Amino acid sequence: MAMSHPAIAAADAAVRQAQGRAYQACLSPNPTLQYQADEVGNEGSAGLHSVGVSQSIVTANKLALANQTLRQVVQQRVADRERTRLQVLTRVRTAYWNALAAQKQAELTDQIVDLAEQSLQSVQDLLDAEEVSKIALLQARVELENARIEAENAKVRADVARRALAAASGNDSIGSSHLVGTLGAGLTDRPWDRWLQTIEATSPELAAAGSELERARWALRLACAQVTPNITGQIGVGVDTGSDDTFARFGISVPLPIHNRNQGNIRAARAAIAAAGASIDATRLDLASRLSQSITDYQTALQRYHRLNSQILTDAEETFELSRQAFQAGETNFLQLLTAQRTLFAARLNVLDAAKQAHVAAAAIDGLLVSVDSPN
Template sequence: MTLNDFEAIAFANNPTIQQLEATTRKAAGFRTQVGLRPNPVVGYQAMQLADAGTDQHVAFLSQTFVTADKLELNRRVLNEALRAQLFQLEAQKYRISTDIRVKFYDALAAQRRMRLIEDFQSVADRGLEIAEELKSAKEGSQLEVVQAKVQKNEVDLALRNASIRFEAVWRELVALTGSPEMLPVSLDGELPQAETSLDWSSVASSIVSSSPEYQAARARVSQARANITRQDVQAVPNIDLQFGAGVDNATDSGMINLQVSAPIPVFNKNQGNMSAARAELSRACMEVRRIENSIKARLAEVSQAYDSSLASVSMYAEEILPNAAEGLKLAETAYKSGETSFLQVLVARRTYFDTNLQYIVAQAQLAQARARVDGYVLTGALDPIIDNSGDDSLRGLTLSQQ
């Protein structure tokens, strides 16, 4: 399976995606609801029913007319809430993608370690055979045989631990995809041989400006500003109009009634909500600053991992691995010609083995750091989802006039 395979499965099955899609639909529903006009009221009224011949019967229709464009302002507030939810959904996709990539490269490195150890196993096995052959030919000692066995046992243990590590990382990986029942399969991918150096100041500016996490916070600021505009017009009275028509049996003539009413904003001028709306704007602005600083702090941590692993990968590829391979070759040649001890051969083999393992570790760390940079340093594929879809309270505020 490739990295793209895991990402596709995760986007289809990770429960947080479905949760955020649901909260986005909720936000869209609330946006629709707060902008709906009030329903008209139709009714019937009868008076003086106990006095035969003087009763009056009236059918009436009443309607509340919302003033000051409150319904449209309601929609604008909830539209920003919906925008913020859409950015949150986009941010969650990056969180999932980043976590999948980080864990995929961890699993890929574990798979590479297993294969490397399996290759080195044959070297250790052959080394033990040579030691035993030399001892049989009276050219080696029992100590050399024991040392070769120790190295073989260490390699066998390393293979077992690498296999355990791969299985554990696999379980983490498939849990992130939302399909924890998937059985381990071979991974198809490459660890980086090299990467380019990055200008972290430019990277920080780019990530902050385009991060969906940051854009969601900016949308919350726009929502707070829209709410201030909405709360400022709450005290403008709505108009209630009632029209009725009927008959007066006492006079045998028709009747027409007209009633117009509006609340007088004497005591409640919405001053509390206006103050709260301004405080929310201040809080939302500080949240933008907090997220900006958080992004830069997370990026600073990633930059250290990226630069150090990049330096390690370059050094291993250009210097350490070639030297370790050359040292092993020289040690084996010298031992065959009787110029060095078997212990030196074991040390050279172990050095070559360890440097190759460390090279894989450095490659995995470099790939993971790059994945975090590409994912706007967003992680937390299975963290709890905060429901910021809002509610329809603005509609009740609009119609209650309180």
């Protein structure tokens, strides 16, 4: 899934593009072939004809410096590719937990429909025995229809969530697949205090920011080297058609760095170094802030899940069972049974939601907190 995803394929192409530019930067300029004719037609003469070659000689190690500057861009694109891979992975993980939770919720609403149908039949039997009023029957019918509506809506949400998972993973077949998994799996306390060090050591965002700082430093060295002018040498041979004499041509040209000593680019490169250093600090602070928020989200959802699953759900199940027995024995009315039933299934839905929220928060941390708001 990962390497075949179009977003990762595009990021990989960007790496190759940067590699090509870095390679191009270290290539020496081509020589120039020249033909020159002088004094053509002077006193009927065919003139002087010569052929020569000129070559620009790059000085001050500029080619190597340019290559090193662009190699840092390659490292940035590599970090961007890793960030994209983590974005895709985080999207898939998030979409999976959303889809699994939606599927479980749809299954739960089916159970609510089954229970509502059983309750309606029980009320009908009691009504036939003249042990309850028609009001209870009407309430049971309303509850059943509401349960059916919720079940239908839950199925729609599950289908939409599976399609979102298929889009995130780039696998269309997932959209019609039954997902396998347990929402409660892996929901344990983790040593989050060590996560910031791990993220700072492996974050592609910090890696890209560090490469930008190195690029800026190499760019400053290149800007300083460009003060030294390149040299252009010429050599050639010619013939004087009037005397049939041959002659050689030699030449050398060097720009004089009088007015332009690359001052503006040097200043810009120094400012870029300062900006890149500040960007690293800003990225580190942003990662710490995102980690803090994700840890808060995870711990909150985890505590909610454990509290719901271990205490509230148990009490709700017992309350419902006792209410059902009391209703069948004629010791309570249908409204109390209905309230207990709604409380039970609300607790079960809340358990699923808390587990989903915990997994989504964990997915963000496992993905090194990369933003998934945009493909890049």
